[in-house]
Amino acid sequence: MTLAANVSGAAGVTHQVLNQAEPAHGWNAFSDDKLLVAIADRYAPWAKEKAARLGTYAGDEATQELARLANKHTPELRTHDRFGNRLDWVDLHPAWHELMALAFGHEVHSLAWTAGQPGAHVARGLLSYVWNQIEHGVGCPTGMTYAAFPGLAQPEFATWREKVLSTRYDKRPLPYRQKTGATIGYAMTEKQGGSDLRQTQTTARFLEDTKDGRVYLLAGHKWFFSVPQSDGFFTLAQTRAGVTCFFVPGFLPDGARNSLRIQRLKDKCGNRSNASSEVEYHDTLAWLVGEEGHGIREILSHAHLTRLDFAIGSAGLMRQALTLALNHAQTRRSFGLVLAEQPMMTNILADLAIDSEASTLMAFRVARATDAMQSDEEQRRIARVATPLAKFWNCKRAPAFVVEALECHGGNGFIEENPMARLYREAPLNAIWEGTSNMMCMDVLRAMRKDPRVTEAFMAEVGRSRGADRHLDRWLDRLGSDIARPRNDDGHGRRLCNAMAYALQAGELREHSAPEVFETFCRSRLQGDWGYVFGTLDSAPELKEIVARATVLRR
Helix, strand or coil: HHHHHHHHHHCCCCCCCCCCCCCCCCCCCCCCCHHHHHHHHHHCHHHHHHHHHHHHHCCCCHHHHHHHHHHCCCCCEECCCCCCCEEEEEECHHHHHHHHHHHHHCCCCCCHHCCCCCHHHHHHHHHHHHHHCCCCCCHHHHHHHHHHHHHHHCHHHHHHHHHHHCCCCCCCCHHHHCCCCCCCCEEEECCCCCCCCCCCCCCEHHHHHHHEHHHHHEEEEEEEEECCCCCEEEEEEEEEEEEEEEEEEEECCCCCCCEEEEEEECCCCCCCCCEEEEEEEEEEEEEEEECCCCCHHHHHHHHHHHHHHHHHHHHHHHHHHHHHHHHHCCCCCECCCHHCCCCCHHHHHHHHHHHHHHHHHHHHHHHHHHHHCCCCCHHHHHHHHHHHHHHHHHHHHHHHHHHHHHHCCHHHHHCCCCCHHHHHHHHHHHHHHCCCCHHHHHHHHHHHHCCCHHHHHHHHHHHCCCCCCCHHHHHHHHHHHHHHCCCCCCCCCHHHHHHHHHHHHHHHHHCCCHHHHHHHHHHHHCCCCCCCCCCCCCCCHHHHHHHHHCCCCCC
């Protein structure tokens, strides 16, 4: 054998690949999650089979690859065809369309409206929670379509309602009547106003009355419009009566594209698979929704559902991050021990598990209130305050949570091949969409100031746990005093909402969780026996039990 051959052979093998974490495949995001199964058993047992079918995809290697591809190959704007005709369309990777078909086929967008069973919003929440462990960009059109359905109550929108409830996703750029199903979007934000919808500049002028509704023509712009390829969308514009809500079809009845000009697609930090755009209206055809001048009130009636979906979505995102961190730490060794068995890492994982469970239970408490709010005035009041509260807290906790879960992976978590990198970029978004954290806190304060019975309902809800833990009792005493104290401004809003969120989470943990989770939560979050970062719990034997409870990938 020649020297060259020896060198070539030696260069072929430099080392063995050892001690890498096992791939996070082969788990069911519903059936293997003790907490989620318990929620379904108690509040929507009829939905367990549906949730389990969807849950298999979270741990499916092929579906995980679809999520990676959809985020790697981002949407492309096509303003014109090759002949110079305007298209104003968005091309998306085939992986996006496969994921959309999967989500809509499993009723992530529609189950709350089609089930005809008790606990329909809880059941739909289970699907959304699971979906947020599959791919997050698709969660935008599923969530918007879910929230839009009640807004299509006018008789002239009957065919739209049928298409919206369809489980047959249809990507074709056609008028909605020619399609097997429809997706709905929202276009509200303008450059000058941001979240302040009262500053809307877009104008609408009346054109005619038709069988499809009162027709107006819109002129103006929208600064953020996600899923501009939607079949229809809600928007706001000024009439003589003030800010008014309209519904805009993507295509006209004759097959032509509505006069909607997509200026560009946003180059977003995260949520890369999903197209977000800037658009202009050039005499864009729209139908009146509700009454002129009542547009903000109309659109806020949808916001309850979008905010609920974001609270559930962020909890689902945290659950995915926890699952990945647990899998990595439980299948990799360092310094002679499995990572998860090292005391400091056990502390971190247990701390994350507690936060994940508390956030999940709070989100589903809002879903339960939503199920009951039409028939129970007390639940309606709880939903009124707990929805912005849960949206604020869960969406705000998600980024710090994901950073800690990423660090559990070491450098392996910070590369794009690992889904943790995608979660890292995704985590901050839900705190911005559908109202920032400050707006949610302002809404909590507004709800309690406007109707003292809302405060009474909330305090009665969290007060049901009195006597279960002395730390919680003291927390509730202070919370009652803080809420009752007169204030000159809303500068205390975040501090108060923090206290309210912990009170609500503690009550839900007492009702639905294991004793060691509830007691550790109260000792750390309420007594103050906790630091400023995850992993600062008081060391105790039950931390291993908390980690075991949260584990879904059991090897």
